[in-house]
Amino acid sequence: MANWVKRDLPVTSDTTPAEPQTFHATLNPSLLKTFQDVQENLSSRRFQLVDARGEGRFRGPEPKPGEAGIEPGHIVGSVNLPFAGFLTPEGFQKPPHEIRRLFEEKGVDLKKPLTATCRRGVTACHLALASYVLGKDDTAVYDGAWSEWFHRAQPEHKAYEGRSQA
Template sequence: CRTPLAFTARLLPHGARRTAHRGNVPRSSVRTVVMASTSTTTLVTPKWVKDNLADIHVVDASWHMPALKRSAVDEFKAKRIPGAKFFDIDGVSDGANPAPHMLPSTQGMRAALHALGLNDDKAVVLYDNDGMFSVARAWWMFRVFGRDNVFVLDGGAPAYEAAGFTMELDGDVAAVDASAQACQDAMKGEKGSDFRGEREFLVKSMDDVIKNIDASTFQVVDARGQARFRGEAAEPRAGVRSGHIPGSRNVFFGDLLNSNKTFKTKDEIRAIFVSNGVDLSGDKPIVCSCGTGVTACILALALDTIGNPNAAVYDGSWSEYGADEGAPIAVGEA
């Protein structure tokens, strides 16, 4: 069983792990991990959540593709895990950026967490209504901005209900726009986001990705479906070209999930990455990309579950890259 201190060390960048002894880990960091030490992995089960409801923060991080015409807010108001709060990945973002849900500034993220009462030492469990979709983005955001004791309910709300546990229905709920409003208020007057947050090694920019085409210092893994990756299908966003970043690999995020939207086994996940040409040895860092920075985080979370916790995400992803006429693109197989 992983010790609390070892769990802290697992979250540090490779070069910093040697400093993760008790003299170098902040007191609060040790305490938060100890409080959540009943789970030794990022993914938690419905039973774990149910058994620990009194001692954790539960957060609904649902977001749906606009074409689906679903309202995550309305769904939250109608039904949620007891005591859950709502975190809006679209609202907690850099509103000055034309791309959707790009990372906010550090001040914006801190304000959002404070508005939800998440500024204490309690562990946070995130979930969504799809099972495994936008919740991965929220998990990555929390990590970027320095929050360690954050877990993800594998299979989300559907798994919680399927396990026979009671959902909270209708009634009064905390202000669902609290996180978004606090973030936007905190970012008023800012000219743009200092989006790298406290762990900039988890975030890559378009400039980083373009430089890497020749330098090849890290692997880029694209979570989009094969047709979009190969340039055989049109992109859903207007003005975005089809294709992929030269040199990138393709691992469709859906291949990592079971039919009930829980993650496949660790061995299956490893095999999927390796069969698509991804080096999991740790010798070459991994950067995940997708359409708008959501499903890339599913890849990052999958990598975390198999012992590769420091995969970065290209925040702008293809919606930014493909819209830049000057950026080189490739089509066809990886």
């Protein structure tokens, strides 16, 4: 919205009438990972698990403001690739060659199975979109994410920087 207004494109506070439409969606279950899938992946390593949260929340020192009952940290074996790195300072998506470089710097192989995660499964979708821009149309999302993992996983499967495990 900020960039829309900055470009002096039209905005209104009027209510715009809309005609009801029917949207048909088809779930592709291979693009949605469950707690059990991620738990099984700890030993099988069938897919790469990439966390889209900021580094401070991934590593552990930076808690989520106002988030009672959940500590920062990450799923053991996951790689951190913050979604904000895919954006320019103005909030636009970076060009594909820059996005590819970010994946490469983190050692994420886009030819191998990939699952994105985050805190609640929302910003993981940005990581899935970034991989899609690079031609990878099969990136899955673990939408239970750190919120579910924190509450359900065994302590040895949770990583925290600078303190002992839960």
